[in-house]
Amino acid sequence: MIHLTERVRVYTGHINVGVLLADDGAVLIDCCADAAQAVGRLAPAGVGKVAFTHYHRDQTGGLTALASAGARVCVPEGERDLFDNVEAHWADPARRWHLYDDHPFPPVRTTSVPVAQSYANGDTFLHGDTRVTVLHTPGHTNGSVSYLVDDDGRRVAFVGDVLCEGGRLWDIHSLQKGEEGLTDYHGFLGARAELAESLERLRDAAPDVIVPSHGGIIQDPQGAIAALLERLEACYDQYASVSALRFYFPRMFTEFDGREDHMPIRDGMDPPSFLRHVGTSWIVVSDNREAYVMDCGSPRVLESLGEMREGGEIDSVTGLWITHYHDDHVDEIPAFQAAHDCVTRADGTVADVVTRPAAHRIPCISPSVARVDHVTAEGESWEWNEFRMTAYHFPGQTYYHGGLLAEGHGTRLFFAGDSFTPGGMDDYCAMNRNLLGRGRGYDRCLALLEELKPTHIFNCHVDAAFAFTDAQVLQMRENLRAREESFGDLCAWEHVNYGLDMHWVRCDPYEQRVAAGDAATVRVCVTNYSDGARVVGAQLDTPSGWSAPATASATIPAGADGSVPFRVRVPLGTPSGRYVVPADITYHGRPLGPIREAIVEVV
Ligand SMILES: [Zn+2]
Ligand SMILES: [Zn+2]
Numbered sequence: 001m002i003h004l005t006e007r008v009r010v011y012t013g014h015i016n017v018g019v020l021l022a023d024d025g026a027v028l029i030d031c032c033a034d035a036a037q038a039v040g041r042l043a044p045a046g047v048g049k050v051a052f053t054h055y056h057r058d059q060t061g062g063l064t065a066l067a068s069a070g071a072r073v074c075v076p077e078g079e080r081d082l083f084d085n086v087e088a089h090w091a092d093p094a095r096r097w098h099l100y101d102d103h104p105f106p107p108v109r110t111t112s113v114p115v116a117q118s119y120a121n122g123d124t125f126l127h128g129d130t131r132v133t134v135l136h137t138p139g140h141t142n143g144s145v146s147y148l149v150d151d152d153g154r155r156v157a158f159v160g161d162v163l164c165e166g167g168r169l170w171d172i173h174s175l176q177k178g179e180e181g182l183t184d185y186h187g188f189l190g191a192r193a194e195l196a197e198s199l200e201r202l203r204d205a206a207p208d209v210i211v212p213s214h215g216g217i218i219q220d221p222q223g224a225i226a227a228l229l230e231r232l233e234a235c236y237d238q239y240a241s242v243s244a245l246r247f248y249f250p251r252m253f254t255e256f257d258g259r260e261d262h263m264p265i266r267d268g269m270d271p272p273s274f275l276r277h278v279g280t281s282w283i284v285v286s287d288n289r290e291a292y293v294m295d296c297g298s299p300r301v302l303e304s305l306g307e308m309r310e311g312g313e314i315d316s317v318t319g320l321w322i323t324h325y326h327d328d329h330v331d332e333i334p335a336f337q338a339a340h341d342c343v344t345r346a347d348g349t350v351a352d353v354v355t356r357p358a359a360h361r362i363p364c365i366s367p368s369v370a371r372v373d374h375v376t377a378e379g380e381s382w383e384w385n386e387f388r389m390t391a392y393h394f395p396g397q398t399y400y401h402g403g404l405l406a407e408g409h410g411t412r413l414f415f416a417g418d419s420f421t422p423g424g425m426d427d428y429c430a431m432n433r434n435l436l437g438r439g440r441g442y443d444r445c446l447a448l449l450e451e452l453k454p455t456h457i458f459n460c461h462v463d464a465a466f467a468f469t470d471a472q473v474l475q476m477r478e479n480l481r482a483r484e485e486s487f488g489d490l491c492a493w494e495h496v497n498y499g500l501d502m503h504w505v506r507c508d509p510y511e512q513r514v515a516a517g518d519a520a521t522v523r524v525c526v527t528n529y530s531d532g533a534r535v536v537g538a539q540l541d542t543p544s545g546w547s548a549p550a551t552a553s554a555t556i557p558a559g560a561d562g563s564v565p566f567r568v569r570v571p572l573g574t575p576s577g578r579y580v581v582p583a584d585i586t587y588h589g590r591p592l593g594p595i596r597e598a599i600v601e602v603v
Pocket of ligand 2: 324326397418
């Protein structure tokens with residue numbers, strides 16, 4: 001327990017918990033289970049109130065017990081539903097499928113608690129002689145608040161996840177937010193302006209120290225706030241300078257007009273005459289009038305194939321390639337497969353999502369289950385009429401993505417899915433898992449373009465073909481290299497990918513159906529982005545009455561994926577329904593709390 005004043009203390013558990021002491025009991029700011037016990041020893045009158053900075057599950061450990069012991073639960077005005085009506089969140093299909101808007105971000109609590117009061121900007125309360133003022137500080141979440149605590153001539157700010165020590169962020173992906181009528185999907189760092197206003201409000205409040213939820217206490221608030229404001233702008237500039245969104249939504253980037261260091265947008269070229277573009281599909285037509293189709297996201301593709309056959313342009317459809325799992329590329333694949341008897345090929349990462357979508361909770365995911373007949377190996381080639389096709393893993397727009405080279409008629413056509421446009425890289429949604437680092441993510445894609453030297457690149461959403469110059473490919477690779485460092489400085493973790501990639505820890509399957517009396521199997525999967533091996537410990541917080549597996553752990557080599565397997569027996573007689581099972585994570589000796597979940601649907 002750290003003493004900031006005689007009556008204001010910080011309990012350091014998996015988060016920092018504010019403890020305000022007075023004769024008539026304690027007030028906690030956020031909570032974790034051990035904090036409640038530790039405070040019980042200090043404050044014989046118990047915990048009278050818990051005030052939350054935001055709704056995240058890792059901020060609320062031990063809350064159910066505190067609330068049933070009589071503590072008043074006080075929450076940010078904008079997030080009341082995420083405390084007292086969480087069932088609506090978990091039952092909402094919009095929070096599960098076709099995810100384009102991902103506010104509120106997981107992790108949401110699994111059970112509701114009654115809320116005594118909600119706080120708005122400027123609200124105050126007295127606890128003994130300690131005065132507390134509420135400040136609305138959105139950014140990390142839409143409703144986040146900070147608490148300014150004045151005691152004994154000192155002002156302490158408890159800020160949740162607004163910023164960390166040194167002017168860093170606990171995570172970058174939570175700033176994903178749509179601007180100006182766009183979905184969150186296109187809003188990489190979209191909450192930065194809102195966060196900047198929150199930081200300015202905090203700066204004006206002139207606290208002596210800031211207590212963030214994660215990491216050390218900030219002894220130099222003004223310095224940390226200034227550093228974070230500067231980093232946010234510099235990182236956004238770097239992202240924008242090679243962003244494909246400049247091609248789709250130029251109005252989002254007018255602040256950078258005339259910037260010569262931002263990559264120029266390429267002119268389009270006419271596609272070769274043997275290609276057709278329909279919806280998000282490219283179709284290759286061979287000399288003997290067969291069609292090779294990439295993706296099938298809408299009924300229009302099937303209608304067009306029918307029209308091409310009636311018009312004598314094609315006789316049959318003899319191949320399907322799936323570029324990536326997004327709904328606008330796969331929704332109609334089951335109908336396509338019923339209509340056309342041909343081999344479906346996909347990269348292993350793509351096949352994993354489209355054949356078992358319930359196992360994943362990632363952006364734009366479709367519940368349509370597709371069949372994949374052949375999972376391609378890296379660099380595997382096959383002949384299709386006069387064309388030679390070669391398949392690659394292509395982790396660009398999303399990690400679950402393939403690239404296809406088609407050589408024929410004197411051309412080298414590269415089908416890049418949604419991963420590049422004439423404006424650059426489509427890395428505008430952090431939840432798609434755009435990883436930084438040499439050989440990962442877009443760096444891997446660019447290295448492949450350098451090697452393959454395609455004559456034409458095709459994006460599923462763009463009618464024209466395009467190509468990058470060698471210098472542009474180099475510019476994008478250098479940008480990514482610089483970003484690993486600058487975004488690394490923005491992020492409180494030892495490697496930026498922990499802060500960028502929400503899915504560095506994930507439950508597989510995310511969702512499954514189990515009959516009461518049977519067992520559910522869940523693997524807690526972790527990608528280790530560190531230079532050394534890391535131990536991950538995991539525990540499932542199963543509903544009462546279910547067999548609760550003990551904590552288990554695994555050692556994951558540097559740069560690799562690993563997992564901790566669990567088997568959970570669902571007792572006979574368990575009522576049907578969807579059960580959210582949080583996974584509590586410890587990583588490299590650091591407890592992180594119940595930051596992920598699996599869903600078990602009992603039938
Ligand atoms: Zn949080
Ligand atoms: Zn896509």
